[in-house]
Amino acid sequence: MYLTRFPINYQIRKVLGDLHLAHKLVMSHFPEYETTPRAQAQILWAVDPVSKSLLIQSAEEIDGADSKELDPLEQFGVYNFTFTGNPIKHKDRHRFALKNEVEQVAWLRRKLGDAGMTLLSGAVTNATTMKGNRRGSTVTAHTVRFVGRLEVFDAALAEQARNLGIGKAKAYGCGILLLDRDDRQTIESGFSSAINSQEHQKWRGSMHDVGYELGEAGRRLERDFFWIKDAACGNDVNKFFDVRGVMPAEIKEVCAQCPVRAECLKWGYSIEEPSYRSGIFGGFNANQRNLYTLDELLHQMNGTA
Numbered sequence: 001m002y003l004t005r006f007p008i009n010y011q012i013r014k015v016l017g018d019l020h021l022a023h024k025l026v027m028s029h030f031p032e033y034e035t036t037p038r039a040q041a042q043i044l045w046a047v048d049p050v051s052k053s054l055l056i057q058s059a060e061e062i063d064g065a066d067s068k069e070l071d072p073l074e075q076f077g078v079y080n081f082t083f084t085g086n087p088i089k090h091k092d093r094h095r096f097a098l099k100n101e102v103e104q105v106a107w108l109r110r111k112l113g114d115a116g117m118t119l120l121s122g123a124v125t126n127a128t129t130m131k132g133n134r135r136g137s138t139v140t141a142h143t144v145r146f147v148g149r150l151e152v153f154d155a156a157l158a159e160q161a162r163n164l165g166i167g168k169a170k171a172y173g174c175g176i177l178l179l180d181r182d183d184r185q186t187i188e189s190g191f192s193s194a195i196n197s198q199e200h201q202k203w204r205g206s207m208h209d210v211g212y213e214l215g216e217a218g219r220r221l222e223r224d225f226f227w228i229k230d231a232a233c234g235n236d237v238n239k240f241f242d243v244r245g246v247m248p249a250e251i252k253e254v255c256a257q258c259p260v261r262a263e264c265l266k267w268g269y270s271i272e273e274p275s276y277r278s279g280i281f282g283g284f285n286a287n288q289r290n291l292y293t294l295d296e297l298l299h300q301m302n303g304t305a
Contacts, residue, residue: 001042001163003178004029004067006054008047016047016054019132019139019172026054029062044165044176046084049126049145057176059163071181073162075155078120079179080257083108083146086169095168097129097142102300104144109302115161116154121301122146123256123283125249130172141169147256149182182259232258240280255283262298269294 006012015021026045027033033041044057061067073079087098087107098104101124109119126145131138152158165175232254233240240251255261261282268281268289278286284297292300 001070002058002061002067003070004056004058004062004065005048005051006056006065008052008054012054019130019141020134021132022173023132023171026056029056029065030058030060038171039164042163044170046173046176048082055176055178070162073152073155073158073179074181075152077152077155078182078259079150079152080182081146081148081150081180082178083166084174084176085111085144085146085167086141086172086174087144088142088168099127099142105146105300105302108146111166112150115166116152116157117161118151118153120149120151121256121258121261122148122150123252123301125252125256132172139172141172141174143169143172143174147253149257149259150179182257227260227263230260231264251280252283255280258283261301265297265301266294 008016012025015025022045023038026043027038030041030043033043042057042059046055047053048055056062057070061069085108087104088095089098089103089107090096098107104124104127105119105122108122112119123146124144125147127143129140129142131140133139162177162179166177167175169175255264258264263282265282265284268279268284281289282297282301284292288297
């Protein structure tokens, strides 16, 4: 399988507002499949708002384009992912879009489980309703962009799901699962080795470098919470404080892919210093932590009701 990126230029932007025109644009790169159903040709596509690119996944390489061959998935491999899906439920022979984030993440967990993967953490970064005109009829797709981390427990099944796509509306920019191998290892050797590690000392120094005095809360964190060195935010901590209740998509994506997100959220509930309480912990800001209990946010994080 190959993944191809096309920078969104004027021609592409002009058709992205209509799902059917966007589908036709994607299929125009495969003239040999003009009369072949998209599913049989194994073609998936999505818009990447971060790189501002049109992404096309296909079994064949697109000549003259920026294509790369996808690596095979590894059994028990842990991956960061981005997924554009169409979360729906069926009732009385009709399809209804899932609009609640908890329901959306729970839907994703079920779909990944059916595809040989375990959702470790996930969050919604964007949701929108797209429309198009197909032979005089309006087509509609409610698309949701997820980011997070997952583990592969059945590589063959996961590979098949990645190649064929996950969920409905695959002709209209849904179903494509983008994976990057996460090689971070969680420290399990105990408090002493973690606190004395070079990585932890580097983190501690960086906190001072950006102007944060650790204070009593920071000293407690050093003493009891060595998990901090595995946090996805690394040394870039400035943007997680003084956000005035706003949750930028960039921050949400970092937290969704963090292997110690639950530990971070628990820490956020335990501290009392105002300068720390104003920050984002585990992907939730101070307003959210005031509205919900720790258990409620942990359930939301895990996509459970």
